[in-house]
Amino acid sequence: xxxxxxxxxxxxxxxAAAAGGQAPCPCPPPPEPPPPLWFGTANVSYAATSGNTDxxxxxxxxxxxxxxxxxxxxxxxxxxxxxxxxxxxAESFAGGxxxxxxxxxxxxxxxxALYYRNTFAGIDSRYGGEAGAGYKIIxxxxxxxxxxxxxxxxxxxxxxxxxxxxxxAQAGLDFGWKFSKxxxxxxxxxxxxxxxxxxxxxxxxxxxVTADLTSIFALKASYTYLYDNVPVPGFFKRDTITxxxxxxxx
Numbered sequence: 001x002x003x004x005x006x007x008x009x010x011x012x013x014x015x016a017a018a019a020g021g022q023a024p025c026p027c028p029p030p031p032e033p034p035p036p037l038w039f040g041t042a043n044v045s046y047a048a049t050s051g052n053t054d055x056x057x058x059x060x061x062x063x064x065x066x067x068x069x070x071x072x073x074x075x076x077x078x079x080x081x082x083x084x085x086x087x088x089x090a091e092s093f094a095g096g097x098x099x100x101x102x103x104x105x106x107x108x109x110x111x112x113a114l115y116y117r118n119t120f121a122g123i124d125s126r127y128g129g130e131a132g133a134g135y136k137i138i139x140x141x142x143x144x145x146x147x148x149x150x151x152x153x154x155x156x157x158x159x160x161x162x163x164x165x166x167x168x169a170q171a172g173l174d175f176g177w178k179f180s181k182x183x184x185x186x187x188x189x190x191x192x193x194x195x196x197x198x199x200x201x202x203x204x205x206x207x208x209v210t211a212d213l214t215s216i217f218a219l220k221a222s223y224t225y226l227y228d229n230v231p232v233p234g235f236f237k238r239d240t241i242t243x244x245x246x247x248x249x250x
Contacts, residue, residue, distance in 0.1 A: 040064040043220060045245035057082040057090075059243055070102040080241065092118035106136045110148065119159055121239055122232025128154035130170055142178040147171075154192075158232045166196040182212035200230040210247065218247040 040063045048056040061078040075097050082090040098112030111131040116123060132150015139146075149171045156164040172190035179185065186208050194200035208222035224241040231237050 035067065035069075037068065038064075038066055039250065041247050041249050043245040043247040045243045053084060054086065055082070055084045059241075059245065061245070072100045072102075074098045074100070090120050092116075092120070100134070106139065108134045108136075110134060110150070118239075121226070121228070122159045122161070122235035124157040124159050126154060126156045128152055128168070130168065132170065144174070144176045146174045148173070152192075154194075160234065161232050164194075166194045166200075169193045169195055183210065185209050197230070202226070202228040216249055218249065220245045220247045 042062050043060065045059040046057070048054075057080070059078070059080045062076070064075045066073040075095075077095040078093070080090065080092045081088065094114075094116045096112055096114045098110055100108050100110040102108045109131075110133070111129070113129045114127060116126040130150050130152030132148055134146050134148035137145045137147060149169075152168045152170060154164075154166055154168050156166075158164070170190065170192045173187070175187040177185050186206075188206045189203070190205075191203045192201060203226075205225045206222060207225075208220055210218050210220045212218045221244045222242070224239075224243075226239040226241075228237055
């Protein structure tokens with residue numbers, strides 16, 4: 001091998017070694033995985049006292065979501081039972097199924113069915129359907145605000161009074177603020193008016209603060225305010241529920 005060829009081989013080897021020792025060029029971050037198709041929460045709360053008075057209360061709730069974009073199907077159910085000295089003093093059940101379809105990133109339409117039972121508020125059963133549209137005023141990862149309005153039809157079987165059937169107008173909002181990596185405050189508000197008697201309206205407000213304990217479990221404190229402007233005769237207009245619950249996310 002001639003000296004010139006030998007020097008050329010050494011130079012090529014050194015260039016290759018230098019190139020191999022350099023850091024690789026930065027690569028773009030991998031794309032975020034698609035959102036889950038199924039997700040939801042389940043929570044349970046329990047409290048009891050004993051001694052001069054024996055009291056107990058139990059509550060549970062489930063929310064199950066199925067989201068084949070642009071659709072979102074949501075099933076909700078909540079149950080509450082309270083007793084004093086072995087006698088039931090409060091019991092209620094609420095459930096609903098709702099389908100929502102995004103038309104644009106901010107506008108959606110929805111349709112759903114609702115059921116509610118609370119004999120201690122004079123409602124043996126209240127069920128019906130509704131449809132309408134929603135608008136997302138704010139739709140960020142840490143802050144959201146959505147307004148909705150619609151119309152529906154309701155049948156109400158009342159304790160000790162005649163049943164009612166009426167068309168309804170409905171409005172509501174859904175607010176959420178994730179003010180830290182592990183804590184969030186939410187507010188869900190709905191107002192429903194009996195179009196046959198516009199003085200007969202009722203509203204529901206649920207304010208909650210949720211703090212994550214682990215990636216699956218969280219602690220949730222909530223306050224529910226229910227108001228019926230024209231209650232069943234013999235019953236009060238207002239009901240409130242304060243609870244602390246353990247929540248499992250899936």
